[in-house]
Amino acid sequence: xxQDQSEESRGRRGTTLVESEEGTKLELTxxxxxxxxxxxxxxxxxxxxxxVSFAWIFDAHSTLVTIFSDAQPPSWRxxxxxxxxxxxxxxxxxxxPGSWEWVGGDRSSTVAEWGLICDRKFLAAVPASVNFxxxxxxxxIFGHLADTWLGRKRAVMISCILTSITFFATSYSxxxxxxxxxxxxxxxxxxxxxxxxxxxxxxxVGRKWRGQAGxxxxxxxxIGFLSLPLLAYPTRTNWRNLYKFLSILPLGYAIIILxxxxxxxxxxxxxxxxxxxxKVLKYFAxxxxxxxxxxxxxxxxxxxxxxxxxxxxxxxxxxxxxxKWAAKRMVLxxxxxxxxxxxxxxxxxxMGNLNFNLYVSVAINAVMEIPAVFAGSFLLGFSKRRLLxxxxxxxxxxxxxxxxxxxxxxxxxxxxxxFGGNWGQLIVEAVGFMGSSLAYDILYIYCVxxxxxxxxxxxxxxxxxxxxxxxxxxxxxxxxxxLSPSLSFIVFGVLSIASxxxxxxIPETRNAPLYDTLKQQEEMEAxxxxxxxxxxxxxxxxxxxxxxxxxx
Numbered sequence: 273x274x275q276d277q278s279e280e281s282r283g284r285r286g287t288t289l290v291e292s293e294e295g296t297k298l299e300l301t302x303x304x305x306x307x308x309x310x311x312x313x314x315x316x317x318x319x320x321x322x323x324v325s326f327a328w329i330f331d332a333h334s335t336l337v338t339i340f341s342d343a344q345p346p347s348w349r350x351x352x353x354x355x356x357x358x359x360x361x362x363x364x365x366x367x368x369p370g371s372w373e374w375v376g377g378d379r380s381s382t383v384a385e386w387g388l389i390c391d392r393k394f395l396a397a398v399p400a401s402v403n404f405x406x407x408x409x410x411x412x413i414f415g416h417l418a419d420t421w422l423g424r425k426r427a428v429m430i431s432c433i434l435t436s437i438t439f440f441a442t443s444y445s446x447x448x449x450x451x452x453x454x455x456x457x458x459x460x461x462x463x464x465x466x467x468x469x470x471x472x473x474x475x476x477v478g479r480k481w482r483g484q485a486g487x488x489x490x491x492x493x494x495i496g497f498l499s500l501p502l503l504a505y506p507t508r509t510n511w512r513n514l515y516k517f518l519s520i521l522p523l524g525y526a527i528i529i530l531x532x533x534x535x536x537x538x539x540x541x542x543x544x545x546x547x548x549x550x551k552v553l554k555y556f557a558x559x560x561x562x563x564x565x566x567x568x569x570x571x572x573x574x575x576x577x578x579x580x581x582x583x584x585x586x587x588x589x590x591x592x593x594x595x596k597w598a599a600k601r602m603v604l605x606x607x608x609x610x611x612x613x614x615x616x617x618x619x620x621x622x623m624g625n626l627n628f629n630l631y632v633s634v635a636i637n638a639v640m641e642i643p644a645v646f647a648g649s650f651l652l653g654f655s656k657r658r659l660l661x662x663x664x665x666x667x668x669x670x671x672x673x674x675x676x677x678x679x680x681x682x683x684x685x686x687x688x689x690x691f692g693g694n695w696g697q698l699i700v701e702a703v704g705f706m707g708s709s710l711a712y713d714i715l716y717i718y719c720v721x722x723x724x725x726x727x728x729x730x731x732x733x734x735x736x737x738x739x740x741x742x743x744x745x746x747x748x749x750x751x752x753x754x755l756s757p758s759l760s761f762i763v764f765g766v767l768s769i770a771s772x773x774x775x776x777x778i779p780e781t782r783n784a785p786l787y788d789t790l791k792q793q794e795e796m797e798a799x800x801x802x803x804x805x806x807x808x809x810x811x812x813x814x815x816x817x818x819x820x821x822x823x824x
Contacts, residue, residue, distance in 0.1 A: 299572045302538050303479065303785055305553055309569075312478025314560030317485075321473045323533055325488040327428055327465050330435055330522040332496025334462040335407075335743075336620060337518065338400045338455070339634060340504035341511040344383045345374040365390035379510045386448045395448055397747040399455040400621060404744030406459025408737045414464035415733020419726065423543075424472040425535045431464030432526035439519035443512040459740070467732045474720050475536040475728075476556065479785055483652030486717040487645055490709070494641035497620075501635045538725045542788060546571045573788075590790040592727045598790055602731060604778050605719055606738040608661075611771030613739025615668055615764045616712040618746030619705045622760055633698060640702045644709040656782050657718045658775045664711035665772030671704025672765035676758050708768060712739070721781035725788040742767075 306312065348364055351373045364372055374384045383389065388396040410431075418427040438458040445451035470489045477485045507514040534556075540549035554565055592598045620637065651660055678697035716732065723731040749760050779797075787793035 297568045297570045298566050299570050301572050301788070302541060302549070302553070305550075305569070305571065306478050309562060309565055310553055310557040311560045311562060313481040313485075314556070314562075316556040316559035317477045317481075319559075320476050320534065320556070321485045321488050323529060324428070324469050324473045325492045326529070327432060327469050327522070327525060328489050328492040329496035329499070330432060330518075330525070331462055331465045332493045333500065333518050333521070334435055334439070334458050335403070335617070336497060336500055337504075337514065338403070339621060340500065340508075341381055341514055342383060342388075342396055342399060343381045344389065344396070345376050345380055347375045348372050349375055377509050379512070380508060381511050382448065382451060385511075388448065394748075394751055397751040398448070399452045400747040401744045402452050402456040403459035404617070404740040404742075404746075406456035406461075407463040407740040408459075408744065410460035410463030411467060411733040411736040411740060415467055415730045415736075418464065418468045418471070418733075419539075419729040421543075423535055423539055424468045424475075424729065425530070425533055427464045427468040428472070429526050429530050431461060431468070432522040432530070434461035435465070436519045436521075436523035436526070437461070439515050439522075443515035443519070463733075463736065463740075467729060467736050470716055471720060471729050471732055472533075472536050474717075475538045475725070475786070476534075479783065480653075482721065482786070483657075483717050484649045486720060487649040487652065487713060489716075490641070490648070490713040491645040494638060494645055497641060498635065498638035501638070538786075538788065541571055541573050542726050544573070546573060590726060592723070592730060592790070595790045595794070597794060598723065598727070601722055601778065602734060604774055605715070605722065605731075605735055608771045608774045608778075609715060609719075609735045609738040610742040611767040611774075612665065612708065612712050612715055612742070614742030614746050615672070615768045615771075616705075616708045616739070617743035618749060618760070618764055619668075619672070619701070619708055621747055621750045622764070633701075636698065636702055637705050640706040641709050644706045645713065648710050648713050652714070652717065656780050657714060657721070658778060658780050661711055661714045661718060662772040662775045664707045664714060665768050665775075666707075668704045668707030668711060669765040669768035669772070671700050671707060672761050672768060674700045675704070675761045704764075711768070711771070718778070718781060721784060721786065722779070724790055724793045725786065727790065 300308070311317070349372065351370065374380060376384065378384050382399070383396050386392075386395075414422075414427050414431060418424050422430075435458060438454055438461050442451065442454040442458060445454055466489075470486055473489060474482045474485045503517060504514055507517065534552045535548070537549040537552040540546070540552065549571055550569070557563070557565060592602060620634075648660070675697055678700055716735065719732050719735045720728060749763055752759060785796075787796060
């Protein structure tokens with residue numbers, strides 16, 4: 273029924289024939305052109321989505337590199353055969369400086385090089401936290417610029433180049449304070465990658481495939497996550513080499529690959545570049561093997577409002593925050609985003625607090641993202657967004673709380689040596705991470721569908737800001753978790769469940785069209801609401817008549 277109503281709504285917007293000096297013109301929306309003449313998902317869109325989504329690998333690298341670069345070395349030893357007695361729990365805090373050393377060397381991580389232990393241990397959480405704060409600030413700026421004069425494609429390009437520069441600069445940090453500054457700069461630089469890539473990918477396909485197109489972004493994020501242990505292990509004796517190597521990848525992508533990517537036709541249209549938008553759509557259609565484009569075809573631009581008295585056409589700029597329904601919707605999405613971001617990034621950064629080998633646990637968690645992405649792609653094809661998001665959040669929350677049960681009795685080194693690590697805790701944690709990953713992915717797709725083209729990038733950037741804000745707080749909880757693992761798991765679980773509950777007040781978007789302006793979306797959703805209410809009344813009437821006949 274939802275599909276039929278969506279088709280009916282699209283029909284009401286319908287084909288428009290416009291008389292002009294050049295003759296009759298066929299005026300269609302971007303959605304109608306994609307469905308009728310380009311194809312909902314063809315070879316051109318698949319290649320476009322894959323190439324654009326590839327940049328998410330660098331987003332994963334810049335976000336999660338601190339798992340290895342800022343890790344606390346697992347073991348230490350007395351130096352040069354000198355006897356040294358460790359403190360309570362094998363701590364080195366009471367030892368005489370210079371009487372001991374880290375087994376992996378002083379350059380294995382920032383913690384080892386700058387002594388971020390004991391009374392300086394909370395400094396270890398600062399770089400990861402300020403990285404998320406940098407992304408929070410960058411999301412606001414890149415989100416606005418990508419919606420206005422910069423565009424989606426150029427936002428990704430600038431973000432990749434800046435990410436490469438800040439990665440390289442980080443490798444030359446002289447102290448923890450300079451390192452924290454460069455991590456903040458990297459967070460700012462990378463923020464344009466995620467928000468612009470997911471919008472650029474989803475705006476090129478038909479509405480049936482939007483969820484799947486968005487999921488490709490998270491698949492490449494998973495590849496970036498999964499590749500980190502492989503890249504970090506050869507550089508385990510020098511964390512600076514890891515940053516130098518990672519700086520090469522985004523620069524090569526921006527210079528060699530990204531120039532071949534097309535800009536979003538929807539963005540081109542609302543910026544008044546209808547000829548360029550039509551050119552992109554024709555290019556997609558040609559690769560898809562569809563050359564039947566009407567010569568008189570023009571694109572309808574909903575952002576162009578005609579003054580009935582003067583007959584002039586103007587582009588009216590709309591503001592999300594001054595539109596009541598959109599502002600309310602945005603606040604709910606942002607609150608849910610804070611909880612999901614806190615849990616998603618926190619669980620990843622908290623892996624050092626599990627009773628297991630760090631490289632193995634990171635690899636297993638990264639692998640768990642793969643079924644999450646494929647499950648999301650499959651389920652988004654026929655399931656409601658709200659249901660998927662809430663269930664995924666509940667699974668993540670319950671799993672985090674269950675980690676408490678499996679952590680009992682496995683917190684000491686003897687237990688780890690005997691059992692090779694706490695497999696029960698690792699499996700439950702991996703399932704929880706899979707749930708949080710699925711919720712995180714779906715919320716981004718949900719946000720893309722909740723708002724129109726002229727504020728879509730800004731809306732996604734606001735979601736990303738709150739997710740990054742949650743991520744910026746998570747490292748502090750991770751440090752506390754080194755003293756009390758139970759506290760971190762409980763907080764992660766409660767926040768995840770609370771985020772799922774919030775979805776009750778967010779409207780469903782499955783099979784809904786992508787609108788171009790706030791005014792257009794408000795009018796069409798109100799019309800659909802009336803139509804749905806009328807349909808429900810008719811259905812109720814039919815059932816009532818059937819019951820009366822049965823009684824008689």
